Amino acid sequence: MKTFLKVFVALISILYPVLVFTLLVVYKMPVRIVSLCVVFLALVYFLSSTSASSKEKIQPDKKKKFSFSIKPLVSSVFLFAVGIICYITNSSLFLKLYPIVISLMLLFVFGITLITKPNMIFRFATLQDKSIIGSVNEKRIERYCLKVTYVWCTFFILNSLAAAYTVFFCDERVWTIYNCGISYAIMGTIFAVEFIIRWRVNKKMPQYFPISKFKADSRKDDYVICYENKWTDKIYKTWKDFLTDSAKMRNFLSKHDAKKFILHVNDYYYFLCCFVALLQCKKEIALTANITEEFLKEMREDGDEFLTDVKNQKDSFFVPEIIENSSVPSEEEIRTTPEINADETKIHMFTSGSTGKPKAVLQRMTEFELDNEFVFSKWGAEFTKRKNVATVSQHHIYGFLFTITLPFAAGVAFRRTRIEFPAEFEKLDDAEYMIIAVPAFLKRTVESEDKLPLKDAFIFTSGGVLLPEVAEKTDKVFGFWPVEVYGSTETSGIAYRQSKNGVQWTPFDNASITQNEEGCLNIRSPYIKDPAGFQTADLVEILDDGRFILKGRKDSIVKIEEKRVSLIEVENRILLTKLVKDVCVVAMSDRRQYLAAAIVFNEDGEKKFEGWKKFDINMFFHDFLLDYFENVVIPKKWRFLKELPMDLQGKKKKLEIQALFTKTEDGDNIAK
Numbered sequence: 281m282k283t284f285l286k287v288f289v290a291l292i293s294i295l296y297p298v299l300v301f302t303l304l305v306v307y308k309m310p311v312r313i314v315s316l317c318v319v320f321l322a323l324v325y326f327l328s329s330t331s332a333s334s335k336e337k338i339q340p341d342k343k344k345k346f347s348f349s350i351k352p353l354v355s356s357v358f359l360f361a362v363g364i365i366c367y368i369t370n371s372s373l374f375l376k377l378y379p380i381v382i383s384l385m386l387l388f389v390f391g392i393t394l395i396t397k398p399n400m401i402f403r404f405a406t407l408q409d410k411s412i413i414g415s416v417n418e419k420r421i422e423r424y425c426l427k428v429t430y431v432w433c434t435f436f437i438l439n440s441l442a443a444a445y446t447v448f449f450c451d452e453r454v455w456t457i458y459n460c461g462i463s464y465a466i467m468g469t470i471f472a473v474e475f476i477i478r479w480r481v482n483k484k485m486p487q488y489f490p491i492s493k494f495k496a497d498s499r500k501d502d503y504v505i506c507y508e509n510k511w512t513d514k515i516y517k518t519w520k521d522f523l524t525d526s527a528k529m530r531n532f533l534s535k536h537d538a539k540k541f542i543l544h545v546n547d548y549y550y551f552l553c554c555f556v557a558l559l560q561c562k563k564e565i566a567l568t569a570n571i572t573e574e575f576l577k578e579m580r581e582d583g584d585e586f587l588t589d590v591k592n593q594k595d596s597f598f599v600p601e602i603i604e605n606s607s608v609p610s611e612e613e614i615r616t617t618p619e620i621n622a623d624e625t626k627i628h629m630f631t632s633g634s635t636g637k638p639k640a641v642l643q644r645m646t647e648f649e650l651d652n653e654f655v656f657s658k659w660g661a662e663f664t665k666r667k668n669v670a671t672v673s674q675h676h677i678y679g680f681l682f683t684i685t686l687p688f689a690a691g692v693a694f695r696r697t698r699i700e701f702p703a704e705f706e707k708l709d710d711a712e713y714m715i716i717a718v719p720a721f722l723k724r725t726v727e728s729e730d731k732l733p734l735k736d737a738f739i740f741t742s743g744g745v746l747l748p749e750v751a752e753k754t755d756k757v758f759g760f761w762p763v764e765v766y767g768s769t770e771t772s773g774i775a776y777r778q779s780k781n782g783v784q785w786t787p788f789d790n791a792s793i794t795q796n797e798e799g800c801l802n803i804r805s806p807y808i809k810d811p812a813g814f815q816t817a818d819l820v821e822i823l824d825d826g827r828f829i830l831k832g833r834k835d836s837i838v839k840i841e842e843k844r845v846s847l848i849e850v851e852n853r854i855l856l857t858k859l860v861k862d863v864c865v866v867a868m869s870d871r872r873q874y875l876a877a878a879i880v881f882n883e884d885g886e887k888k889f890e891g892w893k894k895f896d897i898n899m900f901f902h903d904f905l906l907d908y909f910e911n912v913v914i915p916k917k918w919r920f921l922k923e924l925p926m927d928l929q930g931k932k933k934k935l936e937i938q939a940l941f942t943k944t945e946d947g948d949n950i951a952k
Contacts (some may be wrong), residue, residue, distance in 0.1 A: 297460035300375050300452075312367050314375065319363035326356035376447045379459040383440035390433050394426075401425035401432070416488045416656040416690075424481055428474055435470060439463055486664045488656065490649045490689040491556060492622035496523055496615040499691060506549045506696045511667050512710040517549050517696070520614075527609040527616070529557030532602050538585040540564035540628075544571050544675060545589045549696040550599050551674055552684055554587055559625055559645070560618040566628040566640070569675035574907040579630065579640070622646040629677055631769040631844060641769045643677075647807040651772045652686045654788055659763075660690065662738045663714055668694035670716035672842075677769045678742040682716045702728050705758075709733040715758070718842035719746040720873070722762065726753035734758055740765060743842035745830065748779040755780070766830070771814050772807035775828070784827040795822050800834055838867040840875055845913040850875065853908050854901060859885030862924050864932050865915060868941055876917040876941040877901070880924060894920070894945065917941045917948045 303309040303317070366374045393400040402425035406412050412421055443463070446455040489498040501520035508515040533541075541558055543565050545551040558565050568579065571590065580586070586596040622645040629641050656663065668687045672679035687694040692714070699705065702725035712735050719741055739754065739762040746754075746764050755761040761780045767773035774793070775785040787793050791805040792813075801820045804813035817834040836847040850865045854877065861882040868876050879901075881889065889897050898918045905914045919940045925933040 297379065297456045300378075300456070315363045315366035317363075318366065318375065319360055322356045322360035322363060326360075376452075376455055379443040379463070380440050380447065383436045383443060387433055387436035387440065390429055390436065394429060394433070398422060399426050399429040401428045416653050416660060417485055419657055420485060420660075424478070431470065431474070435466070439466070486660060486690055488653075488689050489691070490622075490645075490652065491559065491685060492620040492625070492645050492649060494617065494688075496617050503691065504693045505552075505688075506694050507667070508696055510695075510707055510710050511693070516693075522549075522553065523614045523617075524609060525553040525603050526557045526560070527613045528603055528606040529553050530560055530618070531609060531613070532597075532606065533557055533561045533563065536585060538563070538583055540566060540581070540584045542566045542568060542576070542580065542584055542586045543588075544568055545587060545599050546673075546698065547589050547600070547696055548670075548674060548683055548694055548698075550589055550603060552688060553603060554599055555684065556620075559620045562624075564626040564628065566630075567675045567680065568630050569673050570630070570910065572907055572909070620645070622649060629680075629769050643769075644809075647772060647809070648681060648685055649689070650790075650806045651681055652689055654790055655681075655686060655773065656690055659738075663687075663690050663692050666692070666712045666714040666736075666738060668692050668716065669699060669708065669713050670695070671699045671721040672716055672718055672743065673698070676743070677772060678718075678765070678767070679716070681772070682740060682742075705729065705732050705734065709735065712736045713738075715739045717741050717762070718743040719750065720744065720841040722746065722754050723750050723872075726750060726757045729757055732757055732759075739763065742767065742773070743844075744839040746779065748783065751779045768816070770808075771803050771805065771816070774803050774805055774807075784823060784829055786827050793820075793822065793826075793828060795820060798834065799831075801828065838875075840867065840873050841912045843910060843913050845875070845909070847875075850877070850905070850909070850913075850915070853905055854879065857885075857901070857904060858882075859888055861885070864924055864934070864937050866934055866938050866941075868917070868938065874917070875913060875915040876919070876938070877915040878919045878921055878924060878937050878940060880921055889920075894918075898948075917944075919945075 300314065303314045362374050362378065390400045393403070398406075399422070402422045405421060405425055412418055415421075443459055446458045450458075487498070489495075499519045501518060503519040504516045505519060505522050506517045507513065541563050543551070543554055543558070544567075545554055555565065566579065566584070568575070571588065571593065573594070576586070586593065587599055588596050589599045590596075591598070625645040627643045627645070627648075629643055631639055631641055663686070668683065670679065670683040672683065674680050674684050683694060686692075699721075702721070705725065706729070715737055717739060722739075722741060737758050737760050739758060739760050741762045742765040746762060751762055751764075761778050764777050764779065765773045766775040766777075766785050773788065774791040775787045777783070777785045788805065791803060793804075794802045794813075796802055796815060799819045801816045801818045802813050803816065804811070808814050817837065819831040819834055821829045821831060823829070837844060838847060839845070847865045847867070851863045854860055854863045854865075859881060860879055862880040864878045866876055866878075868874050889900075892900075897920065901918065902914055921940075925936040
C-alpha cells in the first residue's frame with residue numbers, strides 16, 4: 281500500500297500543472313474546491329512517507345518507530361500551506377507557484393552539495409554503482425559529475441525564471457504547456473545529451489585491470505603492451521603476444537614441480553610474462569637483483585628453480601629461449617587466464633636488514649595493487665597520456681611497481697629495455713614519456729647533458745633522496761621538476777614531494793604516520809599487513825600540518841647510487857677473508873656517494889700483504905667482495921691502519937674515520 285501511495289503521489293506531482301489546468305479551466309471548478317484537493321494531497325503524501333514499512337509489520341514484536349525524512353515533510357508542509365492560503369484568498373496564484381518552488385528547492389539541494397561535497401550527481405552515481413568509491417577512476421568520475429551538477433543548477437535557475445514568467449505574465453494555458461510540457465522536454469533533452477556524453481567519456485576513461493583481475497578479453501588483441509627503443513620505431517608487443525607468451529610460460533612451468541622460482545629477468549616484457557605465469561601456476565616468486573654465485577647459494581633453498589635472461593647462469597632456465605622457441609599454444613590455452621588470488625600470492629623481495637644479512641620480505645599482490653591504485657588515482661592522467669620508460673630495475677619494489685604492475689594495469693605501453701646511459705634520452709623526442717628514474721641516474725644525466733629535446737616529460741624518482749640542487753638541474757635539462765616517492769620494500773610508497781615546494785614530505789592520503797620515542801618514523805597504511813604498522817629506522821620531524829622532514833637513518837643501512845646496502849654486511853664479508861682483525865666501513869659523499877673501508881690486519885694479513893703495493897691490496901679486497909655485491913657498492917677507497925680510532929667506551933669514531941678519506945691516495949677509486 282505504501283508503494284502504491286508513493287507512486288500515486290509521484291504521478292500527481294509530475295502531472296500537477298495538467299491537473300490544476302483541467303480542474304480550473306476545463307471543468308471550471310471553484311478555487312476553494314481545488315485548494316481542498318491540494319490539502320488532501322499533502323496529507324496523503326505525508327502519511328505515505330511516515331507509515332510503517334513492510335519489514336516492521338512482519339516483526340510486530342519489535343517496538344514500532346515513527347520515522348520520516350525531511351524532504352517529504354517539507355513537500356507536505358508546502359502543499360498544505362498552498363492549499364490553505366488558496367482557500368483563504370480564493371486566488372489561484374499560489375496554486376501556480378508550485379513549479380517555481382520545486383525548481384528553487386532542487387536548486388538549493390543540488391547547489392548546497394557544491395559546497396558540502398561530494399556533489400549531488402556523484403552521490404547518485406555512487407548509489408547506483410558502489411564500486412566507484414575507492415576505484416582508480418573515482419576522482420575523474422567526481423570531476424565529471426561536478427560539471428553535470430553545474431548544468432542542472434543552471435537549468436533550475438533558468439526554469440524557475442521561466443516558470444515565474446508564466447505565472448505572472450501568461451494565462452493558465454501557457455503556464456500548463458510550459459510547466460508540464462516544455463520544461464519536461466528540456467529535462468529529457470538534458471538527460472539524453474548527458475547519457476551520450478557519459479557514454480563517450482566512459483569509452484575514453486582508462487580501463488584499469490590489475491594483474492590479479494585481468495581476463496583474456498580485458499583489452500583488444502592489437503593493444504600495444506610494450507615497445508623497443510622508442511615509440512615511433514613501431515616495434516611492439518601486443519596484448520595477443522602477451523597472452524600467447526604467458527601461456528607458453530605456463531606450459532613450461534606445468535612440467536616442473538618446484539614450488540618457488542627465483543626470478544631475475546632484465547627484459548621488462550619477458551619479466552611480465554614470467555611473473556604473471558608464475559602467479560597463475562600458484563608458484564612462490566623470489567625477486568632479486570643480485571645474482572652473484574655466493575648470494576644465490578645463500579638465498580636458494582632445496583628445490584628452488586631459477587628463471588633468467590642472463591646467459592651462462594648455472595642451474596637456470598633461459599627465459600628468451602623458452603618463450604621464443606616453444607610451440608604456439610592452442611587458442612583455448614591462449615584465451616585461458618587462470619585465477620590469481622591476490623591474498624594468497626607469495627612474493628619474496630630481498631632487502632638489507634639491520635643485522636647485516638640480506639633479508640627476504642614476503643609480500644602479496646594485494647598490497648602491491650592497493651599501492652598502484654592510489655598512485656593511479658592521484659597521477660593516472662599523467663600516466664595514461666605518456667609512454668613509460670625507466671632507468672630502474674624491476675627486481676626492487678620501486679621499479680617493480682612503476683615499470684611492471686602499474687603500466688600493465690593502466691594499459692600504458694612501456695619500453696621493454698632499461699635506459700642505461702644518459703645519452704639515450706636524446707633520442708626520446710618522438711612522443712611524451714613518463715620517466716621512472718633514481719636520483720643517482722638523474723644526477724649523472726644533468727651533469728653530462730644539456731637541455732634535452734623531450735616533449736612534456738613527467739618524472740618519478742625514488743630509491744634515495746634527490747638533492748634540491750639536482751632536482752633544479754633536472755628541471756632545466758628535462759623540463760620537469762621530479763616527483764619523489766618515499767618508501768621501502770617493507771612499506772611500499774607512503775609519501776611524496778617536489779622539492780621546489782620545500783623539503784617536506786606529504787604522506788599519501790591512506791597513510792598514517794607517528795614518531796616513536798627514539799624519533800623514528802612509524803607507518804600504518806593499507807600496504808602494511810601488521811595493524812601496528814612498520815617501524816622504520818628513519819629519524820623524522822613531524823610538522824603541525826601532518827607533513828614530515830627526514831633527518832637521517834638510525835641504523836647502518838645506507839644507499840649508494842640508489843642501491844641499499846648494510847655497512848655491517850660489508851664489514852662482515854671483509855672479515856670472511858680471515859686476514860682482518862678489525863674493520864669499519866663508512867659512507868662518503870662528495871661528487872658522488874660511495875663506501876670507504878678502514879682495515880686493521882691480523883697477523884695472517886700482515887704476513888700475506890707484506891711487500892704488496894697499496895693498489896694491489898685494494899684490488900684483492902675489491903675482487904673478493906665482487907662475489908657478494910654489485911660493483912657500485914664495493915668500497916672505492918681503502919685505508920690500512922694499525923688501530924681504528926676508538927672512544928672511551930670502545931666505540932669506533934666514525935667522524936674521525938671518515939676524515940681519513942678526505943684526501944685521495946694512490947689506489948683509490950679503483951673500480952668506478
